[in-house]
Amino acid sequence: GAGAFEVAAHVHLEEYKKSVEGKARLGVEIFSKAMLVIPKTLIDNSGLDVQDKLLAVVAEQEKTKLPIGVNVATGDPTDPRTEGIWDNYCVKRQMLGVATVLAEQLLLVDEVIRAGAQMSKG
Structure with missing residues (x-):
């Protein structure tokens, strides 16, 4: 929950993109960016700065490799499992x-x- 799946999928696809060549690489990149629509919407609907908070969530996901989502109260990265938020x-x-x-x-x-x-x- 909290957009954690989408953030993890984005990070994984960005890594996978490095091994793809040609036009298919663009498809992977676009799909990767599309995965961030839900976390962006959560942040935007919370009235927070989308770019700032999204960068923090993605960076935390890359660093920890844990499921990291968006805390809609603060916009900070959070582990939705500890918050009881499930997809x-x-x-x-x-x-x-x-x-x-x-x-x-x-x-x-x-x-x-x-x-x-x-x-x-x-």
Whole structure:
């Protein structure tokens, strides 16, 4: 909970990105950045400085390798396990599945629009 899964996934993907080459590397980077939407939203909805607090949470995750999330009261890094904040596994699994399918569909729509625009030019 508290965005810890998303922060850990971001850190892991940033490390994995170093081993990926070509255009696929950009995909990993974009997916990695997208994982931070939930922690950013938690911080923003708490009325705190998003960049400052997010950098602190990511740095703590990189340093400790423990699940580190956002304390919405202070914005400080926190271990959600000690706070009793848990994520639902089924929800997280579904979120990742839907997010990737949605991204694929948006790219497909973009291709169709481009193809239609080129056909109307020719």
